[in-house]
Amino acid sequence: MxxxxxxxxxxxFRSLRAVDDVSFTxxxxxxxxxxxxxxxxxxxxxxxCATLELPDHGDVLVDGVSVLEDPRRARRKLGxxxxxxxxxxxxxxxxxxxxxARAYGLTGKARKTTVDQVMAFTxxxxxxxxxxxxxxxxxxxxxxxxxxxxxxxxxxxxDEPAAGLDPRARxxxxxxxxxxxxxxxxxxxxxxxxxxxxxxxxxxxxxESGKLLARGxxxxxxxxxxxxxxxxxxxxxxxxTLEKALLEEPGIANIRGERQGLVFDYTGDDEALAxxxxxxxxxxxxxxxxxxxxxKLEDIFMSLTQGKLQ
Ligand SMILES: Nc1ncnc2c1ncn2[C@@H]1O[C@H](COP(=O)(O)OP(=O)(O)O)[C@@H](O)[C@H]1O
Ligand SMILES: [Mg+2]
Numbered sequence: 001m002x003x004x005x006x007x008x009x010x011x012x013f014r015s016l017r018a019v020d021d022v023s024f025t026x027x028x029x030x031x032x033x034x035x036x037x038x039x040x041x042x043x044x045x046x047x048x049c050a051t052l053e054l055p056d057h058g059d060v061l062v063d064g065v066s067v068l069e070d071p072r073r074a075r076r077k078l079g080x081x082x083x084x085x086x087x088x089x090x091x092x093x094x095x096x097x098x099x100x101a102r103a104y105g106l107t108g109k110a111r112k113t114t115v116d117q118v119m120a121f122t123x124x125x126x127x128x129x130x131x132x133x134x135x136x137x138x139x140x141x142x143x144x145x146x147x148x149x150x151x152x153x154x155x156x157x158x159d160e161p162a163a164g165l166d167p168r169a170r171x172x173x174x175x176x177x178x179x180x181x182x183x184x185x186x187x188x189x190x191x192x193x194x195x196x197x198x199x200x201x202x203x204x205x206x207x208e209s210g211k212l213l214a215r216g217x218x219x220x221x222x223x224x225x226x227x228x229x230x231x232x233x234x235x236x237x238x239x240x241t242l243e244k245a246l247l248e249e250p251g252i253a254n255i256r257g258e259r260q261g262l263v264f265d266y267t268g269d270d271e272a273l274a275x276x277x278x279x280x281x282x283x284x285x286x287x288x289x290x291x292x293x294x295x296k297l298e299d300i301f302m303s304l305t306q307g308k309l310q
Contacts, residue, residue: 001064003028003186004049004155009058011044011210018044019055020210026186028154031177033201034190035301041210042190043083046157049188050080063154079148083159089133093124093143096132097150104151118146122176138169145176156180158189162196174200208305221304228253229292231273234261236286245283249276261289 004026011019019041026032034042047053049060051071060067063077087096097118101111119125122142127135135143141161148156158177162170177200181187191197197204204221206214214221235242242262246252251268266273280287 001028002026002061003063004157004188005061006045006049007059007061009045009048009055009060011041011048011053011055017210019048021058022207022210022212023058024205024212024215026155026188028186029181029184030202031181031187031189031200033197033204034188034207035192035197035204036190036207037192037305040192040207042192042207043159045207046080046159046188046190049155049157050078051075052080076151077154079151079153079156081144081148081156081158081161083163085144087132087140087143089131091132092129093119093132093135094128096143097146100147101150106150114150118149121149121179122146123172136169137164138166138172141165141169141173142176145173149180153185155186155188158187160190160192162191162193170196206301206304213304228265228267230263231266232258232261232263232289232291233280233287234259234289235280236288237284242280242285245280245285249279 002025006022006024008021008023009019010017010021022041022045024032034045036042044053048055049062049067051067051074054068060074062074065074065077067074091099094115097115098111101115106114116125119128122145124139124142124146127139130139132140132143145158145161148158161177162173165173177187177189181202189197189201198218201218203215203217205212206221233242233246239257239262243255246255246262246264251266251272253265253267255262255264257263268276277287277290280290
């Protein structure tokens with residue numbers, strides 16, 4: 001079953017259409033990047049998923065539960081990490097987590113065990129007596145993530161979790177996110193900075209001015225934008241021989257030299273590509289590298305969005 005199903009949601013603030021007929025799904029164990037510039041409608045979409053805002057139209061199913069019909073049950077299945085959160089400064093990490101564990105109805109030994117587990121998962125254990133106002137941004141984010149996990153939700157929605165983190169904290173966040181995906185959670189993670197999400201997401205949904213522009217794997221989106229792929233080949237033969245061989249093949253254009261090999265535009269499916277490689281081998285050209293050109297999330301984003309502000 002799909003863990004998170006956003007079904008045609010629309011939300012208007014006065015005359016502004018903040019979210020415009022947005023639909024997408026996130027499967028269990030997968031990490032979906034939710035990408036768009038500031039004001040695109042990411043937070044509004046996420047708040048609707050988290051039952052904090054009502055859509056004008058549409059619905060969201062969290063682990064099969066409608067946020068409109070049964071928001072309380074949907075909330076139980078979902079953890080939401082807002083882009084900023086309030087906390088009493090004179091509270092320790094353990095007190096903070098214990099408070100929320102109580103709010104989720106955990107009692108006695110089960111509560112202590114759960115708090116210990118989420119602190120261990122987020123490496124906050126040794127810091128449990130630290131006051132929240134003394135924590136770095138990265139630690140605060142980890143604490144908020146720990147809170148979000150207390151009730152073991154199937155779906156986690158994280159709004160700009162990497163914002164303002166230094167590179168180390170970002171790497172740590174990425175590891176936590178991946179571990180959550182490996183545990184079978186469905187994650188929706190927003191960012192307006194693409195490179196923040198590139199390495200941790202299985203797929204992306206791109207939003208601008210309230211409209212979903214694209215949804216899919218990074219490679220798929222790239223292919224739909226660009227009918228041809230860029231390929232790189234390096235072989236243990238001279239470049240002229242390699243180029244001559246490529247020129248005889250179908251679907252190849254625009255051959256140019258790069259990094260001791262050749263780069264070319266290629267139109268054809270994976271089957272045809274496999275046969276191309278077979279033929280290069282059969283001709284004795286000894287290919288040692290044969291790879292698709294790097295797909296940059298940044299480039300996809302730039303070609304999809306027009307930089308409209310709202
Ligand atoms: N409560 C609100 N009242 C009026 N306008 C809002 C409200 N919340 C968001 N908006 C507007 O909706 C648009 C989308 O905002 P938001 O969902 O926060 O975008 P993002 O998270 O992608 O930056 C923005 O133009 C924002 O100003
Ligand atoms: Mg936002």
